[in-house]
Amino acid sequence: MNVFVTPAMLAQVVVSGILSGALYAMVALGLALIFGVMRIINVAHGPLLMLGAYTTYFLYSALGLNPYLTVPVSMLALFAVGVLLERTLVFRVVDAPELSSLLLTFGISIALVNLAQLLFTSDLRSVEYLTGSWVVGPVALSKPRLVAFVFAGALTGLAFLFLRRTKLGKAIRATSQSREVAMVCGIDVQRIHLITFGLAAALAAAGGALIAMIVAIQPEMGQTWTFKSFLVIVLGGAGNYPGALLGGILLGLIEQVASLFLTTQLSEVVAYVLLVVVLLVRPTGLLGGRET
Amino acid sequence: MSKQLLTAYELVGGYGKIDILHGVSLSVGVGEIVSVIGPNGAGKSTAFKTIVGFLRPRSGRVVFNGEEITGIRPDVVIQRGLAYVPQGRPVFPQMTVLENLEMGAYTVGEPARVAKALERAYELFPILFERRRQKAGTMSGGEQQMLAIGRALMTAPRLILLDEPSLGLAPKFVTLIFDKLMEMKRAGYTLMLVEQNAARALAIADRAYALELGRNRFEGPGTALLADPEVKRLYLGG
Ligand SMILES: Nc1ncnc2c1ncn2[C@@H]1O[C@H](COP(=O)(O)OP(=O)(O)OP(=O)(O)O)[C@@H](O)[C@H]1O
Numbered sequence: 001m002n003v004f005v006t007p008a009m010l011a012q013v014v015v016s017g018i019l020s021g022a023l024y025a026m027v028a029l030g031l032a033l034i035f036g037v038m039r040i041i042n043v044a045h046g047p048l049l050m051l052g053a054y055t056t057y058f059l060y061s062a063l064g065l066n067p068y069l070t071v072p073v074s075m076l077a078l079f080a081v082g083v084l085l086e087r088t089l090v091f092r093v094v095d096a097p098e099l100s101s102l103l104l105t106f107g108i109s110i111a112l113v114n115l116a117q118l119l120f121t122s123d124l125r126s127v128e129y130l131t132g133s134w135v136v137g138p139v140a141l142s143k144p145r146l147v148a149f150v151f152a153g154a155l156t157g158l159a160f161l162f163l164r165r166t167k168l169g170k171a172i173r174a175t176s177q178s179r180e181v182a183m184v185c186g187i188d189v190q191r192i193h194l195i196t197f198g199l200a201a202a203l204a205a206a207g208g209a210l211i212a213m214i215v216a217i218q219p220e221m222g223q224t225w226t227f228k229s230f231l232v233i234v235l236g237g238a239g240n241y242p243g244a245l246l247g248g249i250l251l252g253l254i255e256q257v258a259s260l261f262l263t264t265q266l267s268e269v270v271a272y273v274l275l276v277v278v279l280l281v282r283p284t285g286l287l288g289g290r291e292t
Numbered sequence: 293m294s295k296q297l298l299t300a301y302e303l304v305g306g307y308g309k310i311d312i313l314h315g316v317s318l319s320v321g322v323g324e325i326v327s328v329i330g331p332n333g334a335g336k337s338t339a340f341k342t343i344v345g346f347l348r349p350r351s352g353r354v355v356f357n358g359e360e361i362t363g364i365r366p367d368v369v370i371q372r373g374l375a376y377v378p379q380g381r382p383v384f385p386q387m388t389v390l391e392n393l394e395m396g397a398y399t400v401g402e403p404a405r406v407a408k409a410l411e412r413a414y415e416l417f418p419i420l421f422e423r424r425r426q427k428a429g430t431m432s433g434g435e436q437q438m439l440a441i442g443r444a445l446m447t448a449p450r451l452i453l454l455d456e457p458s459l460g461l462a463p464k465f466v467t468l469i470f471d472k473l474m475e476m477k478r479a480g481y482t483l484m485l486v487e488q489n490a491a492r493a494l495a496i497a498d499r500a501y502a503l504e505l506g507r508n509r510f511e512g513p514g515t516a517l518l519a520d521p522e523v524k525r526l527y528l529g530g
């Protein structure tokens with residue numbers, strides 16, 4: 001237990017928290033979109049992120065591509081995977097009771113992890129491209145984390161621009177506000193579901209591609225991301241898209257602050273405890289409401 | 293009689309295995325206001341949902357503008373010129389009034405036609421122009437209902453189905469909505485509405501239907517139903 005906190009340590013913690021929080025926010029936005037539009041908690045969200053990480057790894061190690069250039073490629077590839085999953089499986093449970101969609105996406109999650117173990121083995125892999133840190137005053141900025149932050153910020157910004165400014169993006173928001181009204185406006189809701197699922201998988205893939213340059217890649221890396229994304233959307237209010245941004249940054253900060261005071265094992269538990277507390281105290285999320 | 297725009301023949305169906313409609317027939321001619329009245333649970337909303345394609349009838353047919361539209365999805369039906377304003381306050385609450393109207397024109401390609409439709413909606417409902425930047429969810433019930441009707445106009449539909457447009461509104465808005473419906477008729481729109489407010493609905497109707505337990509019970513000119521002692525006793529409270 002550490003009891004001495006200097007301003008420099010605090011600054012470091014805040015900066016690190018925001019850096020990782022932006023990644024959480026981007027990945028969780030995908031989960032929030034699927035929940036908002038389709039009323040489904042996609043348990044396979046993290047494993048889709050894992051596939052994004054492997055896509056980047058293989059493009060980098062086999063083809064020698066600059067890993068940052070692989071980000072859009074991973075996104076496109078996983079967009080296709082997402083669309084395929086929706087078209088073949090997920091569409092069946094859109095109007096089914098919640099348990100059906102949880103079970104189905106849980107099944108997909110297990111299948112994807114097992115498939116990855118089979119195809120890629122459980123060996124740890126890494127993409128070592130940028131290493132080390134930039135030191136600014138008392139704060140050390142890990143290079144891959146800082147670049148990941150910039151990418152995540154830009155991609156999240158683009159996603160919001162798409163949702164707010166384009167006709168298709170508005171149709172996605174409209175569908176999450178009222179499916180019935182969307183249909184009477186002539187929106188093909190099935191197609192919106194397809195695109196939303198693809199988009200969410202692409203956001204997860206972007207996370208995976210960026211994380212591939214930070215931590216070890218292995219088939220089971222995704223599950224904690226499902227959980228953390230879920231926590232983020234609970235924090236921000238389920239179905240509340242700007243809330244996912246707030247929730248992401250908040251989770252990043254909370255984890256970092258916890259790591260200051262707690263051992264590594266204990267600080268891992270903080271997120272779980274937080275989830276239970278938020279669900280008990282403020283189940284509508286910190287922002288509440290459904291801002292899309 | 294004017295040219296038939298919509299005819300629903302002997303609709304049977306409902307939700308899943310449970311039939312709510314046991315043979316409902318409705319028709320609307322070009323330029324008419326047709327009102328559908330009936331007690332709660334008579335199947336009025338179910339009939340509209342079946343016509344528009346949210347529900348698939350077990351049997352019966354729907355013909356709109358000379359084409360069969362039985363069982364066709366709502367997003368396709370609307371492109372044929374059949375607009376539908378569901379029961380409740382059917383707006384996108386987090387979007388502005390203008391965005392709501394634009395979503396109404398989702399299937400309309402050319403910007404010029406969208407601009408024209410927007411102009412028409414604003415002309416009929418000047419309040420929507422005043423409130424164009426306001427979030428729909430923050431407006432009063434009556435304003436939201438006007439927005440929902442305005443949005444239905446965005447495709448320049450041949451026929452508009454309105455489910456309980458005055459439900460739950462303050463009296464002043466009820467009057468306003470009925471005035472607007474008359475104004476729409478004068479502007480050349482064709483309307484079919486379901487209403488709890490039977491007296492008013494019959495008063496503005498060229499023709500009207502009374503449904504009961506999923507069947508047609510009465511039909512005729514609005515004024516005739518209004519004067520019918522049986523209809524008075526059953527639907528007009530005495
Ligand atoms: N989604 C649904 N699933 C199952 N049954 C339904 C559903 N919606 C309505 N019903 C049932 O269908 C019957 C007719 O309902 P409907 O909404 O058509 O009545 P209505 O004439 O519009 O009445 P109201 O004046 O209350 O709107 C009712 O018994 C209702 O309980």
Ligand SMILES: [Mg+2]
Pocket residue numbers: 336337338379455456
């Ligand atoms: Mg009804």
